[in-house]
Amino acid sequence: MQKVLLIEADVSAGEDLLTAAAELGVEAHVATHEDVFRSYRPELKERISGTVFTDFADPETALDDLERFCRETGIDGIVACWEFLSPLATRLADRLGLPGHRPERAEACRNKRLMAEVFDAHGVPAPRTVVAQDPGELARRVAESGLGYPLVVKPAENAASIGVSVVHSAAELPGAARLAQAQTHKSSHGLALDITLLAQEHVDGDEFSVESVISGGTIHHLAITEKFTTRGTSRAELGHTVPAETTPAVSAALYEAATAAIRALGLRNGVAHTEAKVGSTGACKIIEVGARPPGDHIMRLVREALGIDEARAFLQTVLGRRPDVAPLRDTAAAIRFLTAPEAGVLRWTSALPGGEHVVATSMSKMPGDEVGSPHDNMGRIGQIVLRGATASEVNKVAAETMDAITVEMVTQW
Ligand SMILES: Nc1ncnc2c1ncn2[C@@H]1O[C@H](COP(=O)(O)OP(=O)(O)O)[C@@H](O)[C@H]1O
Ligand SMILES: [Mg+2]
Incomplete structure (x- = not known):
């Protein structure tokens, strides 16, 4: 049985990756800190075959600890789950001679200062x-x-x-x-x-991400995700739709720019989540690339909409297998986040709706809970996943659904 090491599985894609490992018949081991592991949800813990504890705050020692564990356990593939540790995952795969990315660019996949230098040097369209x-x-x-x-x-x-x-x-x-x-x-x-x-x-325009699997240096773009963000001085994400409602020209511009960015960053085996903006003239600029699975359950949207299991393809790639990246259907899916109008204490929300378009709903805050500001992604109080035949249908249903939900905060006199 082949074995993968997931580097910090307590992320939004963690469950998808552990499920994909079980479906592929691959043993999943997890690298984390002992204290962090204590608060892992039971649904995660029960799917993990083994753990290695280390202190990522000391990256060099962590790299040594993980290398030793991988050699002793016979790990066959390294999976970067959390963006903050994607450079470490790349360096570890390199040390072990396993499929991964170019180690010289590992830090540039996380650090926006280095990423800007790489984009500049390689002519990637970026601000x-x-x-x-x-x-x-x-x-x-x-x-x-x-x-x-x-x-x-x-x-x-x-x-x-x-x-x-x-x-x-x-x-x-x-x-x-x-x-x-x-x-x-x-x-x-x-x-x-x-x-x-x-x-x-400041790049004006609509915001998208491109979800990609890279295998042996070949880039497979799976989907373009449309992002819905707040419009004021801050930019918090309010939701995503897969696939984006774009013209063929905009899709082509996004794919071309994402390809250039992924190549410049030396991504060879893994996944990429490329964020980009497209202005009214159709010009596209790359905001950033994450060498890790997308957050916010975007992998789930890709699976719902297109039938492609990005988590499975990621694992196949890091194990040196050919990834399953062909779409099985052509529909659409969306996620929307419920936020409070301002930071404070939540008093009440109306019930989240059901219906034929609703795939799943969950609330992360209860009445009486402190709620963060809607200006960054910490202010979320719940989420809804929806599906539809097309992006325009699912966007319409999402807008109607969100409009129908009432959020009331405790007022202070
Ligand atoms: N140069 C830019 N022009 C316009 N909007 C931007 C720019 N940089 C960032 N943003 C907005 O801010 C959001 C967060 O910035 P980003 O660089 O992606 O940082 P983070 O790592 O926090 O996601 C982006 O998704 C985008 O909406
Ligand atoms: Mg970003």
Whole structure:
């Protein structure tokens, strides 16, 4: 029986990957921290054949620990589940001689400063970017660069829109820089984050991601996902639809740009989640690439809509097998997140609806719970997965469904 090592399985794709491993008859082992493992959900724990505990906050020791475990256990494939550890997964696969990505570019798949350099060097269409270590330097670099406003300010390493803001004038730069540098460590594993500041040209337009499997250097684009985000100064994701409702020209531009980005980053065996924006002229710019499964249950949407099991294809690829990437149907699926109108305490929500289009619903907050701000992805209180014959049908049903839900917060006098 072949064996894979999942590097931090407590992510939204974790269950899909463990299910795919069981279906493929592959033993799934997991690398995590002992303290994090204690809070793994039982549904995850019961599908795991073995664990290796390490401290990812010390990456070199972690790499040694995992290499030893893989050699002793006879691991055949390394699976990067969590974006923050995708460089470690790439370096581990390289050390073990297993299918993976180019190790020299491993850090650039996670660190936005390095990613911008790689994109620039390889002519990948991406927003113009300047970097700085502190707010003062950022103001100088922006002024020297001639970049106009609005700009996007973000930290080199984070995720889920944390620390990302749109800045409309020089006066707003210091506040945006402080926000971008507020989080220095990533919770649960205590990873030190690079808080170098990036200021980027603001790319107007609609937002998409391209979901891809790369096998032996061959890129298979599975689907384009349309993203629905908040429109104010922050960019929180409100939902996704697979496949996106695009014209053939926009799809072609997205695939072409994603291909260029994936090649530039040296991705050879695994999956990629490429985020991009397309402006009114049809020009496409890459926002970032994650060398890991998409979050927010997008793999589930791909499976519902097209019948492609991306988790299965990922495992096949890292095991050196040919991935199953052919679509089995041509329908659409969507996820929408319920958020509160502002941060506070949740008083009440109307029941989440059912019906022929509803695949699944879940609430993550209960009345009386503290709820985060709707300005980043921490403010979610529930989610709905829907299906339809086409993207336009599922988007319409999703909009009607969300409009019909009422969220009330506790008001304070
Ligand atoms: N240069 C940009 N132009 C326009 N929007 C951007 C830009 N950079 C980021 N965004 C918006 O902010 C979101 C989060 O930024 P991103 O760079 O993807 O960081 P994260 O790692 O937090 O996902 C993006 O999905 C997009 O909506
Ligand atoms: Mg992103």
